[in-house]
Amino acid sequence: MRSCIKKPLLEGAREIPVEASIGRQLTAEEDRMLLNQVKDVEIFPRLCLGTIKPCHLHTDGCPVRQVKDQPCRFSFRCTDSIALDFLKYVRTEVTPIVASQYDITHDCNIECEGCFYYVGSDHGGRPEATDRATIDSFFRAEAERGVNYAEVSGGEPALAEEKLAIMACHIPRGVIYTNGTVPISRDIRYSIQVSIWGMPRDDKKLRGAEIFTKQVRNYRDDDRAVFVFTISHRTVDDILAVTALCADTGIPLTYNHFSPTTDYLDRLAAPDGKRDNYFRFSSNDDNLILTPSDLQRSEDLIAEAMERYREAVIYNPLFSRLIHNPEGFFRLDPASDVAIDCASRLKGTFKHFRVDLSAADDVKCATPNISCLHCRCYAQSLGTAMQRQTRVPMQTGLNDWIALWRLWCDLFLPGRHSFTRSASLMQGQ
Ligand code: SF4
Numbered sequence: 001m002r003s004c005i006k007k008p009l010l011e012g013a014r015e016i017p018v019e020a021s022i023g024r025q026l027t028a029e030e031d032r033m034l035l036n037q038v039k040d041v042e043i044f045p046r047l048c049l050g051t052i053k054p055c056h057l058h059t060d061g062c063p064v065r066q067v068k069d070q071p072c073r074f075s076f077r078c079t080d081s082i083a084l085d086f087l088k089y090v091r092t093e094v095t096p097i098v099a100s101q102y103d104i105t106h107d108c109n110i111e112c113e114g115c116f117y118y119v120g121s122d123h124g125g126r127p128e129a130t131d132r133a134t135i136d137s138f139f140r141a142e143a144e145r146g147v148n149y150a151e152v153s154g155g156e157p158a159l160a161e162e163k164l165a166i167m168a169c170h171i172p173r174g175v176i177y178t179n180g181t182v183p184i185s186r187d188i189r190y191s192i193q194v195s196i197w198g199m200p201r202d203d204k205k206l207r208g209a210e211i212f213t214k215q216v217r218n219y220r221d222d223d224r225a226v227f228v229f230t231i232s233h234r235t236v237d238d239i240l241a242v243t244a245l246c247a248d249t250g251i252p253l254t255y256n257h258f259s260p261t262t263d264y265l266d267r268l269a270a271p272d273g274k275r276d277n278y279f280r281f282s283s284n285d286d287n288l289i290l291t292p293s294d295l296q297r298s299e300d301l302i303a304e305a306m307e308r309y310r311e312a313v314i315y316n317p318l319f320s321r322l323i324h325n326p327e328g329f330f331r332l333d334p335a336s337d338v339a340i341d342c343a344s345r346l347k348g349t350f351k352h353f354r355v356d357l358s359a360a361d362d363v364k365c366a367t368p369n370i371s372c373l374h375c376r377c378y379a380q381s382l383g384t385a386m387q388r389q390t391r392v393p394m395q396t397g398l399n400d401w402i403a404l405w406r407l408w409c410d411l412f413l414p415g416r417h418s419f420t421r422s423a424s425l426m427q428g429q
């Protein structure tokens with residue numbers, strides 16, 4: 001297994017006075033120097049999902065939070081050299097992550113039952129930006145705003161490859177959520193998350209086309225690619241079979257859970273549930289929504305799949321336990337049923353841009369049509385779990401913190417995952 005640390009620590013760095021690190025953000029140079037002072041047993045991370053602010057090791061009080069007689073929440077002693085390597089890797093090479101989300105095209109070449117995109121007011125009636133110069137200056141401005149991680153969806157982003165290439169020129173890292181039917185140039189070094197919805201025999205019914213063979217052909221031997229299996233009521237029993245199938249392809253697999261849109265729920269509830277290409281067969285008796293017993297079965301089968309196909313699966317037991325909570329994953333505002341503790345809500349630097357490059361300021365998140373009540377979207381949930389973990393004192397929560405960050409790095413940094421690496425990470429939990 002390669003070392004997590006690519007860059008050597010600075011040699012001969014001057015000592016930073018301890019008090020200089022308290023209560024303010026260090027410069028990048030100071031941060032590197034402080035890191036250089038960290039010996040094998042100490043590290044000073046203050047982590048807030050993408051931002052690390054150094055703090056000092058205080059065992060009898062935290063001057064940042066001005067709390068006395070308690071160990072500082074963000075300072076701890078770490079004697080595990082592998083954990084320490086990973087913490088340093090996150091600190092030096094992964095963070096800070098400043099993300100925003102971009103819908104890149106209206107087009108899609110398949111028709112998924114319950115599609116989250118072609119409903120609601122977020123996508124319609126907006127002309128798609130196509131002018132190269134406009135797109136170029138938009139993403140240049142985004143990079144200047146500080147965005148260094150792009151989350152890309154659509155429609156189907158692979159149908160707008162030229163825009164992806166322009167985006168990738170300005171924003172160095174990112175993730176593309178794709179149905180995998182069209183290859184994306186390997187020059188674009190973003191993580192490629194290829195959605196699958198079940199066994200190939202179900203593609204036609206669930207997604208309107210048979211696509212599995214194309215997905216494998218396009219992304220076999222591509223170190224950017226991860227299959228994402230969206231588990232639904234109709235496919236929960238296929239978890240082992242789908243995992244075995246993906247293991248055979250050599251493309252690693254992770255799991256998502258079907259999260260219905262409010263439109264899907266409304267149509268199920270309506271006696272005459274209006275039909276269209278994205279609501280073909282669902283009914284109260286036959287739909288995709290996971291029941292409490294499905295969630296239990298999903299958790300059990302994923303655990304078995306991780307055990308049987310440990311080299312092929314990128315997942316972990318902690319996240320599995322959190323996401324399968326039958327009570328739901330998010331805390332909702334009772335008046336609006338909108339999640340109040342979701343890390344993917346639009347705020348601060350995290351913005352959602354539509355296909356005309358306008359910033360959405362009237363919606364809750366980048367998947368605004370999904371019902372928070374049923375939301376178990378894997379990426380948003382993982383980000384939220386990581387954010388929640390920052391509230392747990394590092395001394396007691398270190399293993400969980402590392403487990404969640406390792407999962408994120410494996411899924412969302414291309415080239416991080418490999419069958420060998422994933423297996424060793426899971427064994428380490
Ligand atoms: S791949 Fe499916 S879910 Fe995604 S935009 Fe196309 S139809 Fe909708």
Ligand code: SF4
Binds near residue numbers: 364368376
């Ligand atoms: S990501 Fe899910 S839980 Fe969060 S705001 Fe959007 S729909 Fe709600």
